[in-house]
Amino acid sequence: MSKPVIAIDMGGTMIKIGIVKEDIILSSTAIIADSGNGLRQRLPHIEQAVKDLLAQQGFSCKDIAGLGIASPGIIDSTRKKILSIDKKFGDAPDIDLEEWCRQTFDLSFCIENDARAALLGEWKYGRAKDLDNVVLMSLGTGVGSAAIVEGQLLRGKHFTAGILGGHFVINYKGEVCNCGNKGCVETEASTWKVSSMPNNIHHEQPFSDYKTVFRLAEEGDSNALAIRDQSLDVWAACAINLIHAYDPEILILTGGIMASGSYIIPHIKNQTDKHAWTPWGKVSIEAAAFPSSSALYGMNYLVNSQNK
Amino acid sequence: MSKPVIAIDMGGTMIKIGIVKEDIILSSTAIIADSGNGLRQRLPHIEQAVKDLLAQQGFSCKDIAGLGIASPGIIDSTRKKILSIDKKFGDAPDIDLEEWCRQTFDLSFCIENDARAALLGEWKYGRAKDLDNVVLMSLGTGVGSAAIVEGQLLRGKHFTAGILGGHFVINYKGEVCNCGNKGCVETEASTWKVSSMPNNIHHEQPFSDYKTVFRLAEEGDSNALAIRDQSLDVWAACAINLIHAYDPEILILTGGIMASGSYIIPHIKNQTDKHAWTPWGKVSIEAAAFPSSSALYGMNYLVNSQNK
CATH class of the missing domain: 3.30.420.40 (ATPase, nucleotide binding domain)
Known part of the structure; x- marks a missing residue:
């Protein structure tokens, strides 16, 4: 059985964060995106929200398979970088998110465009299964x-x-x-x-x-x-x-x-x-079968595929 | 070394026919498409043109790897059928071209959309090599x-x-x-x-x-x-x-x-x-490197891939 995943969906208005196992959200929260002020200032808030969710489930990072971010914009999923993003989160291409993830949680990391993540969620668990x-x-x-x-x-x-x-x-x-x-x-x-x-x-x-x-x-x-x-x-x-x-x-x-x-x-x-x-x-x-959570399920799928 | 291929490019105005080896046209001809009157009436003319080209090269069908047709329209390259084609060659979906090829030349057959064939020709031998x-x-x-x-x-x-x-x-x-x-x-x-x-x-x-x-x-x-x-x-x-x-x-x-x-x-x-x-x-x-022959080269590639 695969471990749960920390999945993050970076919207322009809200950032959704969930602990996800297959197509089940064990627990989730959302924080204000405040995207006009960039992503860097959000990272401590994301970290806190993740830690709260883990505590809520009685999990430590050892119980988790990895962390995945669904982001708007053009995403290099191989080098794990945000290449181009609209005005929102304008500082994101300069942030080494993989390194942030390693230092903060000591977890494997992956990142993908949010529409691709949502499609993967619907493909693996939702409307487009099989x-x-x-x-x-x-x-x-x-x-x-x-x-x-x-x-x-x-x-x-x-x-x-x-x-x-x-x-x-x-x-x-x-x-x-x-x-x-x-x-x-x-x-x-x-x-x-x-x-x-x-x-x-x-x-x-x-x-x-x-x-x-x-x-x-x-x-x-x-x-x-x-x-x-x-x-x-x-x-x-x-x-x-x-x-x-x-x-x-x-x-x-x-x-x-x-x-x-x-x-x-x-x-x-x-x-x-x-x-x-x-x-x-x-x-x-x-x-969509999961209009508000397919990107979280998609990131769960990607993190687990990457760990195989 | 692969054998030469009979490659046919069905244009709306002219039908090009060539004996092709890799990106070399050993000999070629073109016949009037007369596409408004359908494809069936063209088949005896195509047969004659192919036989003339073979004779010209001193080849029999045994020297040939197969016959490939690049056609406009939507082509089922697996079942080897023309599914949908504009008014031109309107009878083509009802013709069993694979059977025609077997009966006429006793050769293996393949068919592909003409733009895909041209792209394959440019990809394997022309502007998009590597x-x-x-x-x-x-x-x-x-x-x-x-x-x-x-x-x-x-x-x-x-x-x-x-x-x-x-x-x-x-x-x-x-x-x-x-x-x-x-x-x-x-x-x-x-x-x-x-x-x-x-x-x-x-x-x-x-x-x-x-x-x-x-x-x-x-x-x-x-x-x-x-x-x-x-x-x-x-x-x-x-x-x-x-x-x-x-x-x-x-x-x-x-x-x-x-x-x-x-x-x-x-x-x-x-x-x-x-x-x-x-x-x-x-x-x-x-x-394109081969504006008038990339589809012929593409069909040469497809026939040889199919025979492998």
Whole structure:
């Protein structure tokens, strides 16, 4: 039997920390990310939270198989470094996290992109169990993705394969994205963009999140309706591009926005059924089995694979 | 030493046939595709052309390792069937080509998508030799693509992985493509589309190919310039999506349009350098080493791999 793992999911708003054994969270907590102030200042808080969780379970580090971090951005999972990360946690590429993990807990360490980690969690324990061709699309602050093709998690030469679905061009005449590209999925519709979307900026009180957009659209607000409908079309185009790129049998939807959008799955299903070129049949479009913990399960899987 | 291979590249206009040994064409010919009338009526002509080439070399079928066909469309390379193909060669999915090859030549048979075959030719013998992360983009009647990620040719669950670059959505509010999708690369700019592009339809004599478009653009024709510039932007967006999807170190450009466009590579290079999210450096954008024969070399490689 494998030992439990300390799994950490670095979100932009909250950092989730759990002691995980297979797909069971033995105990977990979450601390404020305060990501604008960087990751280094968070490390003592993470350390304390981990120690509290261990104490709660009566564990010492000897009872643990290792520690795994799911992080946004481009992650070198071989050299265990964060290569590139959005403004959030901007100091992270300069921190030797493996060394921090060794000094603090004397545990083996691994790190992976958060969408890849979530996909691994769903693949090993959740919605994509026993399937070998799976794509995940995550709708949150940004739009994330990851792909498993013929049983292999795509990482690529520079660790960007599969994860840049949010930066597919879907409007080649569109605006410049914060990644430097033009007309990306994210810059057409995502939480970081929503407050400056065309139908929002002329609104007296611009909506700052999709929860509000979806609620007011239901109530018939015309700006909210326009933003909702444009966003659904953008995400459907992203889903079609992911399907055309990776040829999956299932596309798993996850991320914070999913919580408030009962429209999202039916709309994307309708669009991919209608427009994706899949002469063999239809791609399943499904919600994640573990919307808030698949990345923790994925890191549990990676730590155990690494220790084998 | 491996024996030579009969390699056939089924283009929409011409069918190329060669006797190929590694990256050497011992002899070759081309016959009119007449693709609008289907593939079945072409088989006796292909048979005759192959027999002429064999005779020319003093070969019998016993001297040959096998026969390989590079075909447009979605190809099941395991069951050796054409699954889906555009209007051209519309009867091809109903033909048992393996059986035809056995009865006609008593040779082992293989078949692969033409862009994948071209990529394999460039990977084994041409521009991408010794590289393990390579994307090919082909600009012709349509827009084709193929990808090798971490040394593996992507085929996917239903044989569509890597090859649908021409059907990435790059204008999610765009027109319906002949694949059923909206705002695909191909429907924004490709040879089959050029005569009905917005800047063309109001022209007294619409341009029917890019050779004319590029020539007249050089001479300052404003409609030709508009079509040229839009097309370059569309293909650059396609290249960026291929880079974001597959994380290659090199993107190889090939296809009929390349012959008349000295602008194409510099423009795409400029756009991908500027807009692709590749924090590790810049993707090489290069012309194919064998623009007209890489698919033949690729089929030589596949036939020999299959016989091992």
